[in-house]
Amino acid sequence: MELLSGAEMVIRALRDEGVQHIYGYPGGALLHVYDAIFQQDEVQHVLVRHEQAATHMADAYARATGKAGVALVTSGPGATNAVTGIATAYMDSIPMVVITGQVMSFLIGEDAFQETDMIGISRPVVKHSFSVQRPEDIPSIIKKAFHIAQTGRPGPVVVDIPKDMTTPTERYEYEYPKSVKMRSYNPVSRGHSGQIKKAVDLLLGAKRPVIYSGGGIIMGDAHVELAELARSLNVPVTNTLMGLGGFPGTDRQFVGMLGMHGSYEANMVMHHADVVLAIGARFDDRVTNGVDKFCPTAKIIHVDIDPASISKTITADIPIVGPARDIIKEMIQLVKGAKTGPDAEAAKQWWQQIDEWRARHGGRFDINDEGLMKPQQVIEMLSKVTNGDAYVCSDVGQHQMFAAQYYKFNQPKRWINSGGLGTMGFGLPAAMGVKMNFPDAHVACVTGEGSIQMNIQELSTCQQYDIPVKIICLNNQSLGMVRQWQDMNYESRHSQSYMKSLPDFVKLAESYGHVGMKVDKYADLEGAMTEAFAMTDRLVFMDIAVDPFEHVYPMQVPRGAMRDMWLSKTERT
Amino acid sequence: MRHILSVLLENEPGALSRVVGLFSQRNFNIETLTVAATDDGTLSRMTVTTLGSDKVVEQITKQLNKLIDVIKVVDLTEGEHIERELMLIKLKANSSAARDEIKRTADIFRGQVIDATPNTFTVQLAGSSDKLDAFINALSGASLLEVVRSGVSGIARGEKVLSL
Numbered sequence: 162m163e164l165l166s167g168a169e170m171v172i173r174a175l176r177d178e179g180v181q182h183i184y185g186y187p188g189g190a191l192l193h194v195y196d197a198i199f200q201q202d203e204v205q206h207v208l209v210r211h212e213q214a215a216t217h218m219a220d221a222y223a224r225a226t227g228k229a230g231v232a233l234v235t236s237g238p239g240a241t242n243a244v245t246g247i248a249t250a251y252m253d254s255i256p257m258v259v260i261t262g263q264v265m266s267f268l269i270g271e272d273a274f275q276e277t278d279m280i281g282i283s284r285p286v287v288k289h290s291f292s293v294q295r296p297e298d299i300p301s302i303i304k305k306a307f308h309i310a311q312t313g314r315p316g317p318v319v320v321d322i323p324k325d326m327t328t329p330t331e332r333y334e335y336e337y338p339k340s341v342k343m344r345s346y347n348p349v350s351r352g353h354s355g356q357i358k359k360a361v362d363l364l365l366g367a368k369r370p371v372i373y374s375g376g377g378i379i380m381g382d383a384h385v386e387l388a389e390l391a392r393s394l395n396v397p398v399t400n401t402l403m404g405l406g407g408f409p410g411t412d413r414q415f416v417g418m419l420g421m422h423g424s425y426e427a428n429m430v431m432h433h434a435d436v437v438l439a440i441g442a443r444f445d446d447r448v449t450n451g452v453d454k455f456c457p458t459a460k461i462i463h464v465d466i467d468p469a470s471i472s473k474t475i476t477a478d479i480p481i482v483g484p485a486r487d488i489i490k491e492m493i494q495l496v497k498g499a500k501t502g503p504d505a506e507a508a509k510q511w512w513q514q515i516d517e518w519r520a521r522h523g524g525r526f527d528i529n530d531e532g533l534m535k536p537q538q539v540i541e542m543l544s545k546v547t548n549g550d551a552y553v554c555s556d557v558g559q560h561q562m563f564a565a566q567y568y569k570f571n572q573p574k575r576w577i578n579s580g581g582l583g584t585m586g587f588g589l590p591a592a593m594g595v596k597m598n599f600p601d602a603h604v605a606c607v608t609g610e611g612s613i614q615m616n617i618q619e620l621s622t623c624q625q626y627d628i629p630v631k632i633i634c635l636n637n638q639s640l641g642m643v644r645q646w647q648d649m650n651y652e653s654r655h656s657q658s659y660m661k662s663l664p665d666f667v668k669l670a671e672s673y674g675h676v677g678m679k680v681d682k683y684a685d686l687e688g689a690m691t692e693a694f695a696m697t698d699r700l701v702f703m704d705i706a707v708d709p710f711e712h713v714y715p716m717q718v719p720r721g722a723m724r725d726m727w728l729s730k731t732e733r734t
Numbered sequence: 735m736r737h738i739l740s741v742l743l744e745n746e747p748g749a750l751s752r753v754v755g756l757f758s759q760r761n762f763n764i765e766t767l768t769v770a771a772t773d774d775g776t777l778s779r780m781t782v783t784t785l786g787s788d789k790v791v792e793q794i795t796k797q798l799n800k801l802i803d804v805i806k807v808v809d810l811t812e813g814e815h816i817e818r819e820l821m822l823i824k825l826k827a828n829s830s831a832a833r834d835e836i837k838r839t840a841d842i843f844r845g846q847v848i849d850a851t852p853n854t855f856t857v858q859l860a861g862s863s864d865k866l867d868a869f870i871n872a873l874s875g876a877s878l879l880e881v882v883r884s885g886v887s888g889i890a891r892g893e894k895v896l897s898l
Binding site for chain 2: 280281284285288289290292294309343344345346467468469472473
């Protein structure tokens with residue numbers, strides 16, 4: 162058997178796990194590991210400019226591929242800088258392995274230089290964490306970390322490695338485990354057949370059914386099955402923010418996103434439904450609005466891999482725990498074998514009603530021919546120029562909601578955003594993580610002038626590694642979502658939501674060796690965007706001036722029912 | 735309602751902090767908590783008493799089960815069970831009247847005086863939490879110097895066993 166140092170074992174284990182890229186930043190506690198990285202060429206290290214970006218890159222890789230991404234950061238500030246990225250992945254159930262350096266084991270607890278209790282600090286935002294106590298445990302711990310991160314409800318796992326576990330002169334027998342067995346961790350592998358049968362019976366008898374699906378369809382690779390089930394039952398489908406792309410965005414049966422900024426028709430469908438089939442979604446507060454008024458006439462079927470998600474906020478009438486794909490497959494078989502299919506007359510009336518709702522709002526927004534572009538127009542143009550086929554990596558704010566509403570995602574894993582934690586600064590590193598792994602795909606970072614400045618230093622990383630993402634910056638010179646809430650709830654007192662002293666983004670991009678473009682007229686938008694995407698080997702920063710007074714609509718009235726929405730600045734349901 | 739949860743978990747560094755952290759993170763209440771290794775040194779057994787509605791306790795149970803170090807969780811209050819708590823209580827006992835009163839009360843509650851000085855008695859008492867409360871109330875005339883309670887340990891009645 163081969164003898165390797167702890168540092169070499171870390172890198173070799175990652176190689177054996179099939180990892181091609183790790184995103185990281187060196188430091189004292191990791192010097193042995195970085196020396197091991199230098200002496201091999203199978204695992205490529207990507208040097209970011211801030212550890213938060215390393216975690217977002219690893220996270221976005223996972224969102225686009227379904228496999229755990231890997232970040233490597235040093236102890237102390239390196240580790241704490243990674244916490245936001247870990248929490249981002251945790252909230253969206255994204256598989257990720259974060260390896261953190263730690264001070265020598267005999268210094269732990271002494272407030273040593275760059276010491277921080279990373280296991281403690283990250284505990285509330287990890288699926289699990291390991292602290293390496295013996296170098297020879299490194300291979301099995303890394304194996305377990307990937308296993309835990311990628312199975313069941315996925316999530317981030319931290320592996321904290323004291324520097325003396327990686328000493329180059331101390332060598333141990335290396336063997337990467339082929340499988341993992343843990344008596345305390347056995348995720349549910351299939352749904353309860355009796356419950357599935359009950360659910361299908363309920364769906365077949367429904368008059369106003371709806372499927373509400375979330376990120377579980379994306380991470381559970383169940384989009385094909387979902388589409389088949391939806392067609393066989395002829396039911397409308399709505400997606401959560403995390404679930405977009407889980408059902409084709411241009412499909413007749415798709416009624417759009419639901420929730421706080423969901424479509425009028427999606428929220429109306431939910432409110433009036435008699436059966437809600439929720440799959441891989443968690444009834445979070447941005448979806449349900451007031452829980453006491455949520456779907457007053459509906460029976461709820463809830464399918465989720467995580468039993469703790471079921472009946473956490475909304476009590477399920479039929480809970481089903483297990484992997485979405487297998488459960489949906491079983492449902493399809495039962496629908497096919499049923500003596501009587503769905504009620505055709507009821508379906509006709511339900512769809513008639515839905516089409517009326519569609520006609521009432523249908524995602525319209527006012528265009529001002531004289532004034533500035535509307536942000537919605539920019540997203541529609543992005544959808545057009547990229548044929549609805551790009552990876553859209555979003556930051557957080559109004560632009561995120563516009564992208565979710567107006568980009569039509571026909572495929573899963575193309576919409577990459579921080580849905581749960583709402584992390585500004587996520588977009589650019591996310592786009593980088595995707596582009597590095599899909600170099601031939603169109604990858605757009607939809608952002609605002611606020612969010613982009615939270616990780617703008619990564620323009621330097623893009624230069625170093627030639628990562629030609631396209632930055633679509635909807636510049637409204639204000640923190641739009643904050644401003645919107647201030648307009649609606651604080652009599653337009655714009656406390657700290659106004660961005661003064663913005664840089665010249667064109668010059669800034671150019672100073673990093675990229676291409677900058679400024680667009681302030683809609684007439685120029687299509688040409689400029691087409692040109693930007695045609696420059697396949699260049700990063701293009703499009704600084705696009707948009708209407709600073711625009712609001713995101715629909716917007717649910719706080720603590721109301723699903724159907725209680727503002728549809729414009731003056732119109733309420 | 736009060737619930738007693740029995741938790742079997744890996745006897746690993748950090749396992750306890752994950753459980754305790756979960757309670758504070760998710761805004762669950764802990765009334766008492768006891769933990770120690772079992773006959774199998776790789777396993778710890780923990781008893782947590784908590785107050786909450788059935789819905790909250792169901793969430794607590796599910797969230798505990800989600801922790802990787804947790805192997806099994808049982809709500810003892812769902813079935814017949816036995817609970818015991820140990821109390822050590824130090825009282826002022828500097829007159830013969832006080833000493834007699836403490837001894838008599840301790841006898842009624844089946845407690846024992848396990849340490850004495852010319853001025854103090856230390857009484858050991860085991861039982862349900864209610865019994866310990868009752869003992870303290872019964873001694874309201876005496877002056878309490880110090881009360882140490884272990885928190886509840888619980889086990890199911892009959893042949894039901896919580897093990898691997």
